[in-house]
Amino acid sequence: METAADSDGDEKLVFFDLETTGLGEDCEIVQLSAVSGSHTLNLYVVPGCRMQRGASRVTGFRVRRHRLFLHRQLVLTNSLREVLLSFIAFLHMLGRPLVIGHNIRRFDCPILARALDEFDLKAEFESAVSGYVDTLPLAREMLKERPGITSFRQVNLVKELVGVDYKAHDALEDVRALQSLYGVLQPTAELICRHRFTLKTMEDKPDAKAKAKAQGKPPQPGQRPLLEHFRLTRRSTERKAEERDGERNEL
Template identity: 35%
Template sequence: MPMTKAKEIIFDLETTGLARTSHILQIAAIKGEHNFNEYILPKAPIPPKVRELTGIRIEAKKMYHHDKEVKAVNITTGLTSFLDFLSSNNSTSVVLFGHNIKKFDVPVLFHALLSCGIMEKFVERVDGFVDTLPLFKLVEPGLSSYSQTNLFKHLLDEAYEAHDALQDVIALQRLLCHSNPTTADKVKNSFSLASTLERFLHCQQSKPCESSLSPLLHQKIITKRTASKIANSGLCFQHLQLAHTREGRQGIEDILKEQFRGKPRVTTSKRIIDAIADFFQNALAES
């Protein structure tokens, strides 16, 4: 990733929850002295805990932030404005920075961009990301907590209004200026847009497969982790059932142990293979 030539922009989201399909309530970004802040009208209710944390609420189709009415737009308009901000100043290469974005903000943003049909425009503007959570663990070792509020208190001896996307990006900008990580440190904690989007799309495609495995999960034949591995390999309940119908236990073993890039497709565990084979055998006996 061309970190030395890239335009570094910090961004943050406030959302209706912690799921990757949560609705965006606020999106903010900052580059130097220029900042962006947009409130978004969600298509889902704002839970009480989120209202308490963010101070954002909806009444009569109007949005309020700490009891002050704010201008809010729909998600497509808000994301389009965000993309315009990213491409301002004639920048051709953008790297987005944020705290704990790899596990949360980026998947939520991807989901929203895909839902609005504007992912291609985002791909045209952004090269990749830097997650500042592991970055601060690298440059400021030994802290008891690496939450952004704790970092701000520990490093700057101040507090700020957390859970406000604009205040969060301003605070993170100050933290980065204070710690001044090297380009090498940033690169170590970067991840490309292409690979991240590929993983996200693969995960989206595997969700129906994982849902189909619920009979095995409900009877505790397999763990959630094993179900994810099976689904991520492209296998559904019906594939396992067909393999057993054709070749019994050997069919289950063959499909789970099938080699892919030098590794088993799912597992070589005899215990897991036996448990799945027994499940289908018992189902046949009961039918």
């Protein structure tokens, strides 16, 4: 069996997850964790906005007097810029790995991209990775014929396929569990390639382009806010459905 740190040949894998202040597009990072084999990164940030009550209840994070607490224990924090630079250094250390996460295309990666833009670090970050794979659609494709799979939430897949329960909604525990799950799934190189994306392709709007092409005209400027509102609403709804019985921030 391949180790969780290897993919196509010698390509390294990094499993990544965020905990955030809520589920909305404007939520902020509270915890960033990554794991590759035995290498781990786990950092915390005092967010600039309030924690949503539901996110606090699920994750255990609270902010009091500009300090971050996890289950009532004070945790050491870094600035968001320091966290992003540490993540970039971690990725460089592994030699442009493939970044893998559960539901990252709809949730974690857009939040990460916005944070990178804030500090003008996106180009540097992109140079440190070879691409991204979201295990949510990957698992749906791989397990669509498998009986007994009633939910594709990560915690359910780990329990069903790995046979363990774990402390979900803690980013470090989530990435460790995902690494184990990925080792059981063992997707083929062809399947990985099909689900591979970048921050640039993630931001493309193929549905809108295809619709405009079919109508023989480009999208009108005045239509953009309505289209964006629809996409954001759909993203939030689908995320909540996936994490309904245990939202971690949400993906």
